[in-house]
Amino acid sequence: MKLQLILSFVLTIVCVLAQHENHNHEDQRVNVSVYYESLCPDSRKFFTLQLYPSLQGNLSSFVNLTLVPYGKSKATFDINEWRFECHHGEQECQGNKIQACALKHIDNGLNTPGYGFNKISLAFINCLMDKADKNAKVVFPTKECATYNPVNNLGEIENCANHTSASNYLAMFGKLTDQVQNPLKSVPTIVFNNQYKQADSDLAQTNFVKALCQYIKGEKPAECTRNGGESLKICIGFLSILAVLWNIH
């Protein structure tokens, strides 16, 4: 009898502590890095069906996102400027440059306060991934996407995309990509907490939420467990077993 009393007391304390742990997820965001290309069909699917929709809800406060538009491009330094060869042709290089410039120039590359990414940049880039059309006169509908998502310095972004600053940004993204794998085996490649794992990268492409949730510590948001906290359920389970035992005696 006495033992049960002590046991249930201890368990209750442990459960209460477990529930209160990790409620400040600000300093333990999961680093998510996406290595992709502006005209790659699988990258486009990943943005529009996985990454962007997944980050519209509460999961957005658990990630620290890094977008790296480069993929399997090749860079060579020729006399005094960078030249690029892109996986899906010349147009893709232009698309990667526009996105690189957007990442640097929208809000000066700063995250939206309280988020681990810039909401406008992500929405603008998702729109370009969604609406790019290789066969259209305007391959990347920057004006349309900038209107939907209010980008107020599109002129600056396009100017950047047509100048050497874009090449310098792309070359830098190339270096980041080489650090993951050189050459990159598949595009997109998604890396969690700075460590490439093929299984995670593959899973993220069909179920980004599941891949991300593996890395969220402590109490997971509703999107991860659907019915809310797992540890809470386990605790309630244990306590009910104790209550039953208690009654038997």
Ligand SMILES: *[C@@H]1O[C@H](CO)[C@@H](O)[C@H](O)[C@H]1NC(C)=O
């Ligand atoms: C976000 O969290 C709030 C409060 O915890 C919850 O009410 C809401 O349902 C969550 N949204 C989603 C999309 O799960």
Ligand SMILES: *[C@@H]1O[C@H](CO)[C@@H](O)[C@H](O)[C@H]1NC(C)=O
């Ligand atoms: C978020 O990612 C960036 C780029 O990798 C890194 O510099 C920064 O330290 C990260 N922030 C957190 C809180 O992990």
Ligand SMILES: *[C@@H]1O[C@H](CO)[C@@H](O)[C@H](O)[C@H]1NC(C)=O
């Ligand atoms: C600059 O880039 C934009 C889109 O990236 C393009 O429409 C425009 O023609 C370019 N301008 C020049 C002068 O190359």
Ligand SMILES: *[C@@H]1O[C@H](CO)[C@@H](O)[C@H](O)[C@H]1NC(C)=O
């Ligand atoms: C996230 O990335 C930053 C910068 O690279 C690193 O300092 C930090 O430890 C990473 N966080 C995790 C949880 O891996």
